[in-house]
Amino acid sequence: MIVNQSGPNGHDDIAITPLHAVFDEDECARLAGLGEFTRGVALALQGRVGDLRIRPSSASGTVDGDQLTHTQLSVIDGTPGSTCTCPTGAVEQFCAHAVALALVATGAIDPSEDSDDFDHTDDGFYDADGQPIDLRDFLESLDGPALVDLVVDLAAVNDVLAMDLREAAARWRRPHPIG
Ligand SMILES: [Zn+2]
Structure with a gap:
């Protein structure tokens, strides 16, 4: 091949x-x-x-x-x-x-490319030790309100994310109160 x-x-x-x-x-x-x-x-x-x-x-x-x-x-x-x-x-x-x-x-990676072109890897970013960043670990470390703040802040500057979130919200039904 x-x-x-x-x-x-x-x-x-x-x-x-x-x-x-x-x-x-x-x-x-x-x-x-x-x-x-x-x-x-x-x-x-x-x-x-x-x-x-x-x-x-x-x-x-x-x-x-x-x-x-x-x-x-x-x-x-x-x-x-x-x-x-x-x-x-x-x-x-x-x-x-x-x-x-x-x-x-072989040119598979060109280090002179802009650093935002990281599509060779799953998550695309590395921490200071060269380890891939584990997004899930990071998100799970946040408590609920901090996570909500983060997502709302991101949606405010990211139209695609905001649209996806509104779509998800449109499908959402408020849970029935218990009792
Ligand atoms: Zn070696």
Whole structure:
């Protein structure tokens, strides 16, 4: 399967190299596992990948995370490989740095894009530790009145949300009083 990388951000003229064909997002997620993949996406979005060198069947770069790593990707006979100077890479695991390098090298993530274009991820935002923000955890931490204030405030500046809420309210029936 070859994924067409063309999109609204000017990658239309990139040829599909072995690197592109092998290191797509699905394959990176499969190789790395969810935890490393998520960290890698965050590193890529934060622009931590530097010194990028891309060839048709390999790529190398540095990733400036907890430590500066030197990371390489290769495709040999269609098989993905990676090396990295971090502890995870040392045991030949596909680490977060390899994920970050792959996503930037193939153009899946362009860290120079506006930071509001985060549609590669489920929730799209990360806290200061690079962890995905758990919207449900946040909302459940609010008590009822604070939650109502938040939603009403958001509806005041978001017409789509306000319309959806009015629709939901129109279907709502005040519960019968008990007793
Ligand atoms: Zn690594």
